Amino acid sequence: MAPKTQYKTKQREELVKFLETVPGQHITVADVCEHFRSKGNSIGTTTVYRQMEKLVDEGVLNKYILDAQAPACFEYIDKDKDCHEHECFHCKCEKCGKLIHLHCEELAEFEQHIMNHHGFSINPLRTVFYGICDDCKVAE
């Protein structure tokens, strides 16, 4: 059961502060732990898992599952820069890791269609379209 209020703890503050310094980069839980350990300012692994999960729910982070047996990747989304308007979908290139932001009419229509015909309301914060970008396609 999700708690009603979110406490502002030292660990959470430190974690968010660090994540803000690496927008658009892939970060694993192990990376985060290592970062704080090397600074002599350790945060428990469990805490990192739990806070990162919350941040995903809040739309602050995206979570990428790239492979079954590999650690999950998280990515900080800088909303002030990119997507402060309203709804913004993201495309993530599986090759080069580039993140593309989409703002367009058709996306809103698509979202409506899924809503009306399939009874499902998409969460743009969490949803990421994986695939291959033009640059990488050409490079092949």
Added chain:
Amino acid sequence: MAPKTQYKTKQREELVKFLETVPGQHITVADVCEHFRSKGNSIGTTTVYRQMEKLVDEGVLNKYILDAQAPACFEYIDKDKDCHEHECFHCKCEKCGKLIHLHCEELAEFEQHIMNHHGFSINPLRTVFYGICDDCKVAE
């Protein structure tokens, strides 16, 4: 190292025969094992993992990795069906975890739009739409 020749074993035959009876459905390794166990005709879990992986390489199965700690989903591709696009998209409910798979015209159009106007070819195997399903929405 991949072997040069593919042997036709009893286990592989049984496995493929079963998969052919559930085209377009989501099947996990555990599902497969349970099926054969209930028939008193067990196949080793390791063998199922290894054969399924081969079938993915051969293009007989699709493999979907939906969540970090959840088992991978496999899906038999019915080549006899005339739909040229075998792969389907998925919606995953963030509340109840239900998985919906979508086969529909609008999705193909949407995919085309992303391709033509945004230069990005989506990989349906890895892409999951997160959101809230009707049942959970009503329950709120």
Added chain:
DNA sequence: TTGCGTGCAAAGGTTTTGCATGGCA
């Protein structure tokens, strides 16, 4: 006979959970 396939047991690694302690409001 050669080499691939099988399946048990064990390992591997990530993520989750139990529980007592500590901190925020």
Added chain:
DNA sequence: TGCCATGCAAAACCTTTGCACGCAA
């Protein structure tokens, strides 16, 4: 004071690997 958060240890989980044996070609 009442929750919520933390973090250690341990569990849970899916998946892979080692190895001896069996079976297809």
